[in-house]
Structures are given as structure tokens and as C-alpha cells.
Amino acid sequence: MEFLDFRWDIIWNYRESFIRGIWVTLILTICGFIGGFILGVLLGLGKNSKKKWLYFPCKLYIDLFRGTPLLVQIFIIHLALIPTLFGHSLGFMVSGITALVLNCAAYTAEIIRAGIQSIDKGQMEAARSLGLNQFQAMRKVILPQAFRRMIPPLGNEFITLLKDSSLVTVIAANDILYAAKVVSGAYFRFWEPYLAAAALYLTLTFIVSKVVSLIERRFSIEYNPRKNKNEGRVGA
Amino acid sequence: MIKIENLHKSFGELHVLNGIDYEIQEKEVVCVIGPSGSGKSTFLRCINLLEEISDGAIYIDGTKVNDRNTDINKIRTEVGMVFQQFNLFPHMTVIDNITMAPMLIRKMNKHEAEELALELLSKVGLREKAYNYPQQLSGGQQQRVAIARALAMKPKVMLFDEPTSALDPEMVNEVLDVMKQLAFEGMTMVVVTHEMGFAREVADRVIFMDGGVIVEEGKPEDIFGNPKHERTKAFLSKVL
Ligand SMILES: Nc1ncnc2c1ncn2[C@@H]1O[C@H](COP(=O)(O)OP(=O)(O)OP(=O)(O)O)[C@@H](O)[C@H]1O
Ligand SMILES: [Mg+2]
Numbered sequence: 001m002e003f004l005d006f007r008w009d010i011i012w013n014y015r016e017s018f019i020r021g022i023w024v025t026l027i028l029t030i031c032g033f034i035g036g037f038i039l040g041v042l043l044g045l046g047k048n049s050k051k052k053w054l055y056f057p058c059k060l061y062i063d064l065f066r067g068t069p070l071l072v073q074i075f076i077i078h079l080a081l082i083p084t085l086f087g088h089s090l091g092f093m094v095s096g097i098t099a100l101v102l103n104c105a106a107y108t109a110e111i112i113r114a115g116i117q118s119i120d121k122g123q124m125e126a127a128r129s130l131g132l133n134q135f136q137a138m139r140k141v142i143l144p145q146a147f148r149r150m151i152p153p154l155g156n157e158f159i160t161l162l163k164d165s166s167l168v169t170v171i172a173a174n175d176i177l178y179a180a181k182v183v184s185g186a187y188f189r190f191w192e193p194y195l196a197a198a199a200l201y202l203t204l205t206f207i208v209s210k211v212v213s214l215i216e217r218r219f220s221i222e223y224n225p226r227k228n229k230n231e232g233r234v235g236a
Numbered sequence: 237m238i239k240i241e242n243l244h245k246s247f248g249e250l251h252v253l254n255g256i257d258y259e260i261q262e263k264e265v266v267c268v269i270g271p272s273g274s275g276k277s278t279f280l281r282c283i284n285l286l287e288e289i290s291d292g293a294i295y296i297d298g299t300k301v302n303d304r305n306t307d308i309n310k311i312r313t314e315v316g317m318v319f320q321q322f323n324l325f326p327h328m329t330v331i332d333n334i335t336m337a338p339m340l341i342r343k344m345n346k347h348e349a350e351e352l353a354l355e356l357l358s359k360v361g362l363r364e365k366a367y368n369y370p371q372q373l374s375g376g377q378q379q380r381v382a383i384a385r386a387l388a389m390k391p392k393v394m395l396f397d398e399p400t401s402a403l404d405p406e407m408v409n410e411v412l413d414v415m416k417q418l419a420f421e422g423m424t425m426v427v428v429t430h431e432m433g434f435a436r437e438v439a440d441r442v443i444f445m446d447g448g449v450i451v452e453e454g455k456p457e458d459i460f461g462n463p464k465h466e467r468t469k470a471f472l473s474k475v476l
Contacts, residue, residue: 131313
């Protein structure tokens with residue numbers, strides 16, 4: 001039966017493409033996430049603001065990027081925005097990372113906003129009543145608590161981004177999916193390369209989800225009375 | 237020390253405070269009583285501008301609080317506040333809860349701040365809980381920590397908004413005792429409370445609020461012993 005007649009050697013022959021693909025996928029995802037996170041914090045804070053001139057642009061941005069497909073965003077950025085700004089393409093890496101940063105920012109902004117709003121407003125009042133200004137209260141009291149609650153949804157966002165980064169293949173990024181495409185083009189076989197790509201993505205998302213739950217556990221230690229590392233330092 | 241002139245506060249269409257004039261002297265303990273929804277919390281929260289004032293003026297030590305040129309953060313460092321729900325910071329140990337603001341705002345170094353915190357914790361009887369997290373403490377203990385946290389800024393005035401209302405009955409006294417001690421030491425205090433016994437014993441003056449105005453105010457023995465207004469009588473007959 002054709003189905004069982006897998007030829008894994010063709011994957012092995014192209015192992016370098018796949019390894020490069022893993023790196024490209026990781027770089028796209030990690031850069032996209034870090035950039036998206038930073039921009040997302042600003043947007044999320046802006047969307048939480050009572051100042052209308054801050055709130056509305058942030059809301060507009062978030063709605064635009066969440067309301068349109070990432071694939072369309074990639075095309076606009078790669079084929080229209082960057083050539084218009086710079087006169088020529090800057091390659092798939094720049095376009096890809098830009099698209100992922102901008103897209104991820106919209107989603108993290110919502111996570112940040114929801115995380116901040118989930119903190120009881122008494123916390124902000126207590127901080128302000130001690131004389132902290134808005135910024136100090138955010139930094140010392142609200143964000144440290146909110147970030148803990150944001151870890152699981154941020155982890156999900158990272159995994160989503162990792163998978164969505166495969167869309168950058170359409171602008172010829174040589175990521176994992178691209179490696180599979182090359183193999184399938186060379187051998188006219190489709191099962192092996194795409195199953196290999198799927199397996200690689202699955203492995204990466206599995207590792208990420210393990211890391212996320214590790215981080216989650218680490219940050220919740222202080223909340224757990226039984227694991228309180230300062231216990232016993234009574235009156236020290 | 238605190239002077240309130242024609243204070244108005246509305247939330248949209250809802251007029252919660254309808255012209256309050258009052259003056260609080262240094263070292264005075266003023267208890268605010270009145271039915272639910274009468275605006276007691278709002279009144280208290282206006283004093284340190286946790287609520288924006290709609291009209292009127294509040295002066296603390298001669299400085300107008302609701303003035304664009306006043307640094308409200310500076311004012312708040314002088315006005316301690318204790319909340320019904322404690323509002324301790326759950327991600328910090330007890331001692332960090334107390335040292336955070338003095339280190340950040342008063343620029344105390346860690347050593348000084350911790351010394352001060354331990355001293356205040358001894359004062360509220362919780363020195364041995366310094367390195368616990370708030371959720372490891374009982375309600376009464378948490379509220380005493382909250383008092384210590386406010387005191388660490390060395391405020392000139394302390395505001396209490398029903399500090400014992402969220403507590404189990406057996407924990408009320410430990411908190412009231414700390415407050416009595418504070419009053420005895422000469423702290424200026426404004427206390428919104430349903431603890432009539434405390435008001436009677438500790439207050440220099442008692443304010444009865446209803447419908448967003450001060451209906452009656454005076455010495456506790458007068459308010460409790462010989463109330464003049466019908467509304468005060470009706471309220472007291474229900475709670476005493
Ligand atoms: N942020 C707010 N927005 C709208 N209305 C509010 C707000 N805060 C308070 N109010 C309203 O103002 C009125 C007075 O509230 P306040 O909390 O000052 O009463 P209180 O005397 O403290 O009552 P209680 O004894 O129940 O605490 C209430 O009708 C309340 O619903
Ligand atoms: Mg109240």
C-alpha cells in the first residue's frame with residue numbers, strides 16, 4: 001500500500017532545510033512576540049486609559065489588527081507598506097517580523113487590558129492613597145499582580161504566533177513549512193514533508209507549553225503559603 | 237487642620253454630597269455615622285481626592301486640596317487611609333507592604349524602612365508576621381497591617397472607612413484597640429463607623445450624615461444622649 005510506503009530518507013536528505021526552518025520559525029516567533037509584547041503593553045495601557053485621545057487610537061489599532069486576517073496583513077506590509085516606505089523590499093525577515101509584531105501586539109494588548117482590569121480597584125486606591133502616582137502604582141502594585149494572571153493567556157498567544165508564523169512562507173520565508181514545500185516540490189511526495197513539518201510544529205508548541213506552565217508555577221510560589229520561602233525568617 | 241467648605245459631589249445625575257461644611261482640628265477624633273448610602277464613604281474619599289470634588293473646597297493645613305496647582309500625591313502622603321476591605325498588596329510580604337511607599341516616596345533606605353516597619357508591626361502586635369503574605373493572616377490581622385502601612389508614611393491625618401465592617405465579630409476589638417491607641421497618642425482621625433460603642437468612647441465629635449448632608453454634629457454624649465433631629469433619633473433608635 002502506497003500509504004505505508006513512507007520514504008523518510010527524503011526528509012533526512014533535506015535535514016538542513018528543516019533545521020534552518022526551525023531557526024527561522026523560532027526567530028520570527030520570538031522577535032514577533034517580544035516586539036508584540038512591548039507594543040502590546042503600551043496599547044493595553046492606552047486602551048485602559050480614561051483619556052479619549054489615548055483610548056481611541058489604541059482601540060482602533062486593536063480592532064483593525066484583530067479584525068483582519070494575518071495573511072492579508074503580511075501581504076500589505078511586504079508588498080505595499082515596506083516598498084512604499086523604503087523604495088524596495090527589505091526581505092521576508094523584516095516584513096515577516098513586522099507583520100507578526102503588529103499582529104501580536106493587538107492580541108497581547110487585549111490580554112494586558114483584561115489582566116489589568118481583573119485587579120480589584122481597591123489595589124489602585126490603596127496605592128494612590130499612600131501617595132504613589134499613577135505610574136508608580138501601576139509598576140509596583142497593579143502590573144506585578146496582573147502579569148501573573150496574564151502568563152497563561154500570553155503563553156497561548158505565543159503558541160498561536162508560533163503556528164501563525166507559518167503564514168510568512170507565502171512571502172518566501174524559509175521557515176519549517178517552506179522546507180516541507182521544497183521537499184514536496186523536489187520529490188512530488190506530500191505525506192512525508194508535511195507530516196514532518198507538522199511534527200516539528202507540534203514538538204515546538206509542546207515545549208513552549210511546558211515552559212509556560214513552568215513559568216506559571218514559578219511565579220505562583222509566593223502565593224502559595226505552604227511553599228513560602230521566607231517562612232521561618234520570623235523577626236529576622 | 238482640615239477645613240471643608242460647601243462640599244458637593246455628584247456621580248452624573250446622582251447628588252451624593254449636598255453642601256458639607258466642617259472643620260476638624262488637630263488631634264481630634266471625628267466619627268461619622270449615618271445610614272447606608274448617605275454619602276459617608278464619599279465624604280471621606282473626597283478628603284484625599286479618591287473622588288473628584290464637584291464643587292466646594294477642602295483645605296488641609298491651609299493647602300487647598302482641589303486646586304490644579306496642588307500636588308495631590310504630596311497631599312495623600314500626609315493623609316493615611318484604611319479601607320473596609322484592607323486592600324493589602326497580595327504579591328508582597330507584610331513588611332514589603334509597609335516599606336514600599338516610604339522607600340519609594342520618602343526615599344528611605346531599606347534598612348531604615350524595615351526598622352520602621354517592624355516598629356509599627358510591634359505596635360499593632362504583629363511583629364512575628366512580618367515575613368508572611370497577607371492571605372496567610374486573619375482579617376483582623378490584615379486590617380492591623382493596613383493601619384501600620386498607612387502609619388509608615390507618618391501621616392498627619394488618618395481616614396478610616398468602616399475598618400471593622402468586613403471582620404468577623406471576634407476580630408473587631410483587636411482593630412478597635414489599635415485605633416484607640418492611635419487616638420490616645422494624639423492622631424487626628426476621621427472614622428466612618430457602625431461601631432457606636434467606639435464612637436461614644438473615643439470620638440471627640442460625632443457627625444450624623446443623611447442624604448448627603450450633615451444633619452447633626454456634636455459631642456458624642458450629646459449626639460447619643462440627646463439627639464436633636466428626628467432623623468438622628470430614628471437612626472440611633474435602629475442601631476443602638
Ligand atoms: N463610583 C460611584 N459611582 C456612582 N455612584 C456611586 C459611586 N460611589 C458611590 N455612589 C453612590 O453614592 C451614594 C453614597 O455612597 P457612599 O458609599 O458614600 O455611602 P455610605 O454612606 O458610605 O454607605 P455605606 O454605609 O453603605 O458604606 C450611594 O447611593 C452610592 O450608590
Ligand atoms: Mg461606605
